[in-house]
Amino acid sequence: MNILREIAKDLDSKDKLHKYRNKFILPKDQIYLDGNSLGVLAKGVVDNINHTIKEEWGNNLISSWNKSWIKLPRLISKKIASIIKSYETEVYVGSSTSINLFKLLKSILEANSFIKNITTDNLNFPSDKYICEVIAKDFNIDFNFLDYGNDLIPDIEKLKENILKEKGILVLSHVSFKSSYRYPIEEITKFCKDNNTILIWDLSHSVGAIDIDMRSNGVDYAIGCTYKYLNGGPGSPAFIYVRECELKKLKSPIKGWFSHNKPFEYSNEYIESNTIEKFSNGTPHILSLSTLKTSLDITLEATTEKLSIKSANLFDFFITIYNDDLKKLGFKLLSPLDKNKRGSHISLSHKEAWRISKCLLEPIDSRLMSIIVDFRPKNIIRIALTPLYTTFEDVYIISERIISIINDREYNKKDNTMEGVT
Amino acid sequence: MNILREIAKDLDSKDKLHKYRNKFILPKDQIYLDGNSLGVLAKGVVDNINHTIKEEWGNNLISSWNKSWIKLPRLISKKIASIIKSYETEVYVGSSTSINLFKLLKSILEANSFIKNITTDNLNFPSDKYICEVIAKDFNIDFNFLDYGNDLIPDIEKLKENILKEKGILVLSHVSFKSSYRYPIEEITKFCKDNNTILIWDLSHSVGAIDIDMRSNGVDYAIGCTYKYLNGGPGSPAFIYVRECELKKLKSPIKGWFSHNKPFEYSNEYIESNTIEKFSNGTPHILSLSTLKTSLDITLEATTEKLSIKSANLFDFFITIYNDDLKKLGFKLLSPLDKNKRGSHISLSHKEAWRISKCLLEPIDSRLMSIIVDFRPKNIIRIALTPLYTTFEDVYIISERIISIINDREYNKKDNTMEGVT
Numbered sequence: 001m002n003i004l005r006e007i008a009k010d011l012d013s014k015d016k017l018h019k020y021r022n023k024f025i026l027p028k029d030q031i032y033l034d035g036n037s038l039g040v041l042a043k044g045v046v047d048n049i050n051h052t053i054k055e056e057w058g059n060n061l062i063s064s065w066n067k068s069w070i071k072l073p074r075l076i077s078k079k080i081a082s083i084i085k086s087y088e089t090e091v092y093v094g095s096s097t098s099i100n101l102f103k104l105l106k107s108i109l110e111a112n113s114f115i116k117n118i119t120t121d122n123l124n125f126p127s128d129k130y131i132c133e134v135i136a137k138d139f140n141i142d143f144n145f146l147d148y149g150n151d152l153i154p155d156i157e158k159l160k161e162n163i164l165k166e167k168g169i170l171v172l173s174h175v176s177f178k179s180s181y182r183y184p185i186e187e188i189t190k191f192c193k194d195n196n197t198i199l200i201w202d203l204s205h206s207v208g209a210i211d212i213d214m215r216s217n218g219v220d221y222a223i224g225c226t227y228k229y230l231n232g233g234p235g236s237p238a239f240i241y242v243r244e245c246e247l248k249k250l251k252s253p254i255k256g257w258f259s260h261n262k263p264f265e266y267s268n269e270y271i272e273s274n275t276i277e278k279f280s281n282g283t284p285h286i287l288s289l290s291t292l293k294t295s296l297d298i299t300l301e302a303t304t305e306k307l308s309i310k311s312a313n314l315f316d317f318f319i320t321i322y323n324d325d326l327k328k329l330g331f332k333l334l335s336p337l338d339k340n341k342r343g344s345h346i347s348l349s350h351k352e353a354w355r356i357s358k359c360l361l362e363p364i365d366s367r368l369m370s371i372i373v374d375f376r377p378k379n380i381i382r383i384a385l386t387p388l389y390t391t392f393e394d395v396y397i398i399s400e401r402i403i404s405i406i407n408d409r410e411y412n413k414k415d416n417t418m419e420g421v422t
Numbered sequence: 423m424n425i426l427r428e429i430a431k432d433l434d435s436k437d438k439l440h441k442y443r444n445k446f447i448l449p450k451d452q453i454y455l456d457g458n459s460l461g462v463l464a465k466g467v468v469d470n471i472n473h474t475i476k477e478e479w480g481n482n483l484i485s486s487w488n489k490s491w492i493k494l495p496r497l498i499s500k501k502i503a504s505i506i507k508s509y510e511t512e513v514y515v516g517s518s519t520s521i522n523l524f525k526l527l528k529s530i531l532e533a534n535s536f537i538k539n540i541t542t543d544n545l546n547f548p549s550d551k552y553i554c555e556v557i558a559k560d561f562n563i564d565f566n567f568l569d570y571g572n573d574l575i576p577d578i579e580k581l582k583e584n585i586l587k588e589k590g591i592l593v594l595s596h597v598s599f600k601s602s603y604r605y606p607i608e609e610i611t612k613f614c615k616d617n618n619t620i621l622i623w624d625l626s627h628s629v630g631a632i633d634i635d636m637r638s639n640g641v642d643y644a645i646g647c648t649y650k651y652l653n654g655g656p657g658s659p660a661f662i663y664v665r666e667c668e669l670k671k672l673k674s675p676i677k678g679w680f681s682h683n684k685p686f687e688y689s690n691e692y693i694e695s696n697t698i699e700k701f702s703n704g705t706p707h708i709l710s711l712s713t714l715k716t717s718l719d720i721t722l723e724a725t726t727e728k729l730s731i732k733s734a735n736l737f738d739f740f741i742t743i744y745n746d747d748l749k750k751l752g753f754k755l756l757s758p759l760d761k762n763k764r765g766s767h768i769s770l771s772h773k774e775a776w777r778i779s780k781c782l783l784e785p786i787d788s789r790l791m792s793i794i795v796d797f798r799p800k801n802i803i804r805i806a807l808t809p810l811y812t813t814f815e816d817v818y819i820i821s822e823r824i825i826s827i828i829n830d831r832e833y834n835k836k837d838n839t840m841e842g843v844t
Contacts, residue, residue, distance in 0.1 A: 025480045034484045041480035049475060049709070050468070057655055058447045058463035062456045062794060069656055096704025098678035099521065122690065127679035127704065130692040134677040138560075145690070227705065233479055234491055234708035255556040256520035257549035265799065268544065268567070270552040282518025282549065283649065286656035287471070288707035372484060377687065 004321065005400075008392035011317065017310050021389040023298050024231075031371045031394050035386030036177075036205060036345040039231030044294035052290045072293075073284050077276070079296040080239050083230070083304060084207060084222070086214035090241055092279040093226070093289065097204055097238040098127055100223045101171070103279055104240055105135040106253040108169060108198060108221070115198070117142035117168035121159065122151050123176040128202055132171055141168070152179035152334050152347075160191060169198045174212070174222075175205040175343030178376060180335040182206065182343050186217045193218065204228060204238075208299050209344035209387060211308040220246050229344065229386060231295040236288050240279050247276060256281035302388060310387035312339040317392050318346060318385075321399040329406040334380065345374075346383045353379040354418070355411035360401060364413050371398050426743065427822075430814035433739065439732050443811040445720050446653075453793045453816050457808030458599075458627060458767040461653030466716035474712045494715075495706050499698070501718040502661050505652070505726060506629060506644070508636040512663055514701040515648070515711065519626055519660040520549055522645045523593070525701055526662055527557040528675040530591060530620060530643070537620070539564035539590035543581065544573050545598040550624055554593055563590070574601035574756050574769075582613060591620045596634070596644075597627040597765030600798060602757040604628065604765050608639045615640065626650060626660075630721050631766035631809060633730040642668050651766065651808060653717040658710050662701050669698060678703035724810060732809035734761040739814050740768060740807075743821040751828040756802065767796075768805045775801040776840070777833035782823060786835050793820050 012018055025041045026032060032040060056064040073093050081091040095103075109115055118132045118141065129145065136143035146162050148155045163170060170192060175182045185201065192199040201222040206212060208229030214222065222241040226232035242250065252259040252272045258280035261271040272278050299307070315335075322333060326348070334347040350356060353375060360371040374382040383398060384390070405411055434440055447463045448454060454462060478486040495515050503513040517525075531537055540554045540563065551567065558565035568584050570577045585592060592614060597604045607623065614621040623644040628634060630651030636644065644663040648654035664672065674681040674694045680702035683693040694700050721729070737757075744755060748770070756769040772778060775797060782793040796804040805820060806812070827833055 025476075027481050027483055032483055038479075038484045038487075040483065041475065046472070046475060046480075049471065053463065053468060053471060053655070054447075057460075058468075059449050061449055061454060061462065062460045062796070064656070065460075095517075095521070096678065096707075098676065098680075098704035099517070102676050102678075126688050126690050126692075127682070127685075129690055130677040130679070130682065133692060134674075225705070233475070234486070235705045235711075236709075237707065238704065252556075254520065254524050255552040256518065256524075257552070258520075260549070260552065263549075266548050268548050268551055270548075270555060282520035282660065283647070283657045285518075285659065285707045285710035287658075287713065288710040289657075291709065374484070 005393065005396050008317065008396040011313070011392040015310065015392070017302055017306055017387060018391070020298060020302050021391065024389050026389060029370060031369055031397060033383045033390065033394065033398060034372045034374045035390070036228050036382060036384035037374050038234060039228055039295070039386070040389060041233070042231055042295045042298055045233070045291045048294045049287065049290055052287065069284070069286050072286060072289055073280070076289055076292045076296065077239070079292070079300060080226070083296065083299055084203065084212050084214050084241060085216070086241055087244060089276060090214070090244055090247070092240045092276045094237045094284055095281055097202070097223055097225045098131055100238050100240045100279070101128055101131045101200070101202070102135060103253040104200060104221060104223060104242070105131065105169065107250040109135065109139050110251055110253070111249045112198070115141065115168050117144055117166050118171065119144040119146055119162055119166055119168060120171040121146040121154060122148060123154055123178070123181060124171065124173040124202065125177050125204065128171055128173065153181050153336070154183070159188070163192055163195050163197045167196045169200065171200045171202065173202045173205060175210065177205050178334070178380060179347050180343040180345045182210065182336070182341050184341070185212070185219065189218050206343050208304065209307055209311055211304040214241060214243070219243065226292055230292070230299060233288070233291045236291055237285060240276070242276060250278070252278040254281060258282060258284065298388060307387040311344040311385050314385040314387065314390060314392060314395055315339065315342065315346065318395050318399065325403050326399065329403065344385050344387065346385065348381045348383070349379045350381065351379055352411045353381045354416060355414040356402065356405055357381055358414040359405045359410045360398070364410055368401070369397065371401060373398070427815065427818050430739065430818040433735070433814040437732065437814070439724055439728055439809060440813070442720060442724050443813065446811050448811060451792060453791055453819060455805045455812065455816065455820060456794045456796045457812070458650050458804060458806035459796050460656060461650055461717070461808070462811060463655070464653055464717045464720055467655070467713045470716045471709065471712055474709065491706070491708050494708060494711055495702070498711055498714045498718065499661070501714070501722060502648070505718065505721055506625065506634050506636050506663060507638070508663055509666060511698060512636070512666055512669070514662045514698045516659045516706055517703055519624070519645055519647045520553055522660050522662045522701070523550055523553045523622070523624070524557060525675040526622060526643060526645060526664070527553065527591065529672040531557065531561050532673055532675070533671045534620070537563065537590050539566055539588050540593065541566040541568055541584055541588055541590060542593040543568040543576060544570060545576055545600070545603060546593065546595040546624065547599050547626065550593055550595065575603050575758070576605070581610070585614055585617050585619045589618045591622065593622045593624065595624040595627060597632065599627050600756070600802060601769050602765040602767045604632065604758070604763050606763070607634070607641065611640050628765050630726065631729055631733055633726040636663060636665070641665065648714055652714070652721060655710070655713045658713055659707060662698070664698060672700070674700040676703060680704060680706065720810060729809040733766040733807050736807040736809065736812060736814060736817055737761065737764065737768065740817050740821065747825050748821065751825065766807050766809065768807065770803045770805070771801045772803065773801055774833045775803045776838060777836040778824065778827055779803055780836040781827045781832045782820070786832055790823070791819065793823060795820070
């Protein structure tokens with residue numbers, strides 16, 4: 001393996017994105033490969049949030065609403081719009097993904113009374129399914145759960161048959177959280193349009209690591225979170241994208257205070273904002289939003305085109321080791337080999353996945369580096385290749401560790417107990 | 423006036439809550455009397471949020487979900503529950519007041535299909551009205567807007583007639599944002615119960631400054647924000663209170679990810695939390711929540727009983743000056759004189775209210791202290807008596823300044839232009 005480590009180091013030295021790693025505070029004595037769950041802290045965020053707290057809140061108090069906070073959601077929306085290649089007027093930021101999907105579905109259904117069903121599939125994140133179900137019930141329309149018989153790779157023909165049959169709303173996760181499978185966004189979007197189906201993409205597991213282009217792919221609707229590859233921090237607000245021509249047809253779904261055209265006139269008459277701010281709720285969560293001022297700029301500077309390429313290169317490096325060593329140790333790659341069909345994490349299954357994760361986190365030999373990966377029940381290890389800060393050497397180190405955990409049966413020294421959040 | 427200043431100083435020196443002022447970072451060279459719009463920064467918040475960012479996010483990353491973040495909403499809810507004297511299982515914290523009212527109304531209506539109308543009055547904050555309207559439309563029931571002919575003091579008889587007639591849902595703001603009028607919570611709650619009306623109190627303008635007791639007043643439902651007298655910072659999350667016996671009847675209105683009984687099992691089957699967490703959305707906004715860990719403890723330590731008394735004492739001191747001097751200068755007190763019918767701010771009208779606010783903020787004589795009050799269109803000045811940090815001397819200083827602004831016609835040197843947020 002030692003020659004591989006040299007190759008990894010060499011790849012890192014030639015990597016033009018390597019410098020961005022230095023813009024983040026990475027955990028001490030750890031390799032963090034869980035950026036698909038929670039992105040890391042950008043160095044600039046610390047100063048930035050202290051400015052927001054000490055100066056804007058502590059010293060300037062209420063005047064900060066006029067000076068900066070009122071414009072903050074728009075400022076962040078613009079940056080997200082630029083990352084997903086949409087017009088800045090097409091993105092709203094605020095709330096959580098659950099609430100945003102709820103609002104978007106409600107708004108679409110109110111504007112399109114002919115729609116009779118909502119479909120999602122078993123590759124989507126379960127919480128999107130819950131929202132689809134509740135909205136279908138609210139509007140007294142059908143909910144379809146498309147099950148491909150496996151939750152790793154969709155049956156595209158079956159999906160298309162469903163589209164042809166249902167002609168309703170379809171909600172898909174662009175990259176699936178379990179397998180890292182990525183849908184052909186252009187093909188599915190076009191197929192839906194050609195067949196009178198409204199399609200909502202959930203970009204949570206792709207945005208920031210995969211090059212996404214709302215405009216050229218003709219996407220009408222999308223939602224997504226900002227705390228994974230966009231590094232917004234725990235519970236940073238989510239977003240909604242609506243194509244400009246569709247936006248005019250939609251009404252505010254909740255009529256929250258900040259969706260009013262002039263919220264600070266305190267008028268008893270609700271006059272809806274005619275911009276995408278019609279999706280706003282009450283007062284924006286300023287502190288949770290303000291981290292994004294800094295973190296999104298790093299993604300914008302690096303560009304998702306280059307991040308996407310690096311993600312694929314990291315995977316290619318991994319796959320060599322997988323083919324040579326991991327395969328024969330009982331691991332199975334669940335992620336597609338084709339880079340165009342994959343997100344930015346690797347999913348591996350192994351019958352000892354949970355105990356292997358524990359060994360990676362807390363090696364029996366305490367001199368070894370702790371490695372954070374993401375375990376998904378029941379037997380999946382997810383390794384995030386976060387192109388802004390993951391190195392080729394990181395990929396080498398985790399691969400080597402996994403091999404020795406199996407070869408030394410280190411996992412036998414861990415028990416199977418679990419905690420709440422994994 | 424000088425003797426009054428001495429009296430004010432004497433009152434401050436005897437004030438047992440005076441020490442709490444030292445727990446906050448107050449703006450430099452300013453008197454801040456706008457705590458009813460945005461509370462000030464507690465000193466402990468700075469360290470606290472830096473710990474959350476640098477240690478919990480920056481260093482511990484995903485493991486912080488298990489170690490602390492997953493428990494944070496519950497921790498904050500407990501503190502709010504203690505402040506409003508409810509059981510800790512009766513309070514949910516998260517989202518904005520708009521979304522929370524939406525969720526609560528939706529949930530109540532789904533559980534009570536016999537309800538045929540929602541009423542609010544013209545003393546309520548307009549954004550509550552918008553939400554009542556949208557929900558009434560969604561459920562195809564009537565919305566009534568009860569207008570007393572003035573937006574300062576309600577006509578309680580008219581309100582009771584409406585309750586007797588409608589027997590639906592009533593949404594009232596405990597303390598009205600314009601006049602500071604406070605409803606007799608026990609009387610109205612009992613009257614609603616006796617007459618088959620479901621009542622939701624919006625506590626946004628009272629919680630933290632007024633002694634509120636959910637249990638002894640028999641309140642079933644309430645909502646409120648935390649960025650005013652609870653000092654949570656810009657856009658800190660709002661809360662929902664539901665009496666335990668009612669909670670069992672309600673279903674999750676949105677079915678957000680964190681309202682699942684076991685959100686981290688990623689089950690495709692939605693199993694609702696049987697606790698008040700059924701009102702949760704997606705991932706909680708951790709940074710915006712974490713400020714409350716510190717700020718609520720100050721309110722809890724001071725106790726709302728004592729805060730309520732101090733608020734009344736500050737008002738009594740003001741009213742002496744008002745009666746002696748301000749009345750004859752064209753000011754009109756819009757807030758009730760009876761302390762049991764008042765919140766913790768003073769509303770004054772004056773035809774030059776806007777330009778007076780400007781003079782207070784930026785005195786023509788730059789050696790004078792800047793004073794922040796809150797202007798509400800078209801002619802109202804609101805002065806917050808925030809008992810945690812407002813002093814009797816502050817009340818003296820603003821009164822003296824107002825008198826001289828009028829006597830010297832200083833307002834003539836300001837123009838009438840306005841900015842967005844006031």
